[in-house]
Amino acid sequence: MKREQELLVNFLKQKGLKQTGQREKILEVFLANMKHVSADELHAIIRKSDPRIGFSTVYRTLRLLTEAGLAREVNFGDGRARFEKAFDKGQHGHLICTSCGKTEEFVVGAIDKAIKQVSSGVGFKPMGHRLEVYGLCKKCQ
Amino acid sequence: MKREQELLVNFLKQKGLKQTGQREKILEVFLANMKHVSADELHAIIRKSDPRIGFSTVYRTLRLLTEAGLAREVNFGDGRARFEKAFDKGQHGHLICTSCGKTEEFVVGAIDKAIKQVSSGVGFKPMGHRLEVYGLCKKCQ
DNA sequence: ACGTTACTGACATTGAATATCAAATTCAAG
DNA sequence: CTTGAATTTGATATTCAATGTCAGTAACGT
Ligand SMILES: [Mn+2]
Ligand SMILES: [Mn+2]
Ligand SMILES: [Zn+2]
Ligand SMILES: [Zn+2]
Numbered sequence: 001m002k003r004e005q006e007l008l009v010n011f012l013k014q015k016g017l018k019q020t021g022q023r024e025k026i027l028e029v030f031l032a033n034m035k036h037v038s039a040d041e042l043h044a045i046i047r048k049s050d051p052r053i054g055f056s057t058v059y060r061t062l063r064l065l066t067e068a069g070l071a072r073e074v075n076f077g078d079g080r081a082r083f084e085k086a087f088d089k090g091q092h093g094h095l096i097c098t099s100c101g102k103t104e105e106f107v108v109g110a111i112d113k114a115i116k117q118v119s120s121g122v123g124f125k126p127m128g129h130r131l132e133v134y135g136l137c138k139k140c141q
Numbered sequence: 142m143k144r145e146q147e148l149l150v151n152f153l154k155q156k157g158l159k160q161t162g163q164r165e166k167i168l169e170v171f172l173a174n175m176k177h178v179s180a181d182e183l184h185a186i187i188r189k190s191d192p193r194i195g196f197s198t199v200y201r202t203l204r205l206l207t208e209a210g211l212a213r214e215v216n217f218g219d220g221r222a223r224f225e226k227a228f229d230k231g232q233h234g235h236l237i238c239t240s241c242g243k244t245e246e247f248v249v250g251a252i253d254k255a256i257k258q259v260s261s262g263v264g265f266k267p268m269g270h271r272l273e274v275y276g277l278c279k280k281c282q
Numbered sequence: 283a284c285g286t287t288a289c290t291g292a293c294a295t296t297g298a299a300t301a302t303c304a305a306a307t308t309c310a311a312g
Numbered sequence: 313c314t315t316g317a318a319t320t321t322g323a324t325a326t327t328c329a330a331t332g333t334c335a336g337t338a339a340c341g342t
Binding site: 113 | 216218234236238239245247249251252254255256258259260263264265266267268269270271272273274275276277278279282
């Protein structure tokens with residue numbers, strides 16, 4: 001069993017929640033698609049192999065995965081929440097092309113360091129952050 | 142006349158748009174309130190001194206001010222757009238308390254530098270960015 | 283002053299997020 | 313295995329901010 005699946009099972013047990021076929025399936029498809037995906041998109045993908053799974057369940061399960069630390073919500077400024085894998089994957093920034101929508105990830109240690117420094121300077125306790133850079137990708141400029 | 146007012150007048154002329162009492166008033170109140178304000182909130186404030194101004198006009202004028210470079214849209218993760226002054230005020234990050242909602246601004250040169258570096262590394266042309274740090278303020282932790 | 287054009291504000295519409303609830307499913311206890 | 317309490321599901325309804333519509337109003341060049 002994959003480590004992500006184990007984590008979910010433990011999370012459910014610990015919370016007194018139930019293990020269901022839908023939750024298994026949704027996690028499986030979510031992990032197999034390594035892009036940033038909205039609840040709608042994920043639902044559309046899952047429907048192909050199991051048309052009986054409802055949008056509500058996909059939506060709720062994405063929240064659940066987020067709570068469990070398996071998913072992370074991201075926002076690219078188009079007014080629609082997207083989710084990405086969070087297990088074994090630290091916070092990172094996104095370069096977002098405002099012309100074609102393409103996104104690219106990046107990690108820079110200097111940024112995390114700067115955030116820590118600024119936070120401690122004012123007594124703020126940082127729990128997470130979001131860094132989006134908007135502009136034009138190579139193709140679009 | 143304030144420099145912001147002049148900028149708006151020029152912007153309107155250049156675009157073939159009209160100077161109206163509403164636009165003047167909205168800019169004036171927007172500038173007087175130096176917080177991060179939503180269209181709704183700004184409308185509520187303006188209504189006190191002029192109940193005839195409609196929400197639509199406030200909303201559209203905020204977009205206009207954004208286009209003119211007088212306002213900037215910010216988002217604090219509560220699913221509602223807010224606006225802040227952008228004239229003579231560069232991009233900056235925000236520390237956002239997830240408990241009480243308090244926000245604090247900060248500027249760190251290292252971050253802008255890191256963004257430039259990462260961008261040029263992949264041929265991306267950055268136009269603007271958004272950095273939000275979520276956590277607990279001094280009081281709330 | 284006039285006519286053209288943009289503006290205004292009340293109202294309607296959209297769309298994503300979230301709430302509701304009856305029927306179905308899980309699962310621990312017996 | 314059966315039972316029953318508790319959770320889950322999925323269709324549907326609701327919410328709420330953002331945006332669209334449009335007839336009446338106001339700005340401004342001539
Ligand atoms: Mn990502
Ligand atoms: Mn700010
Ligand atoms: Zn592009
Ligand atoms: Zn606080």
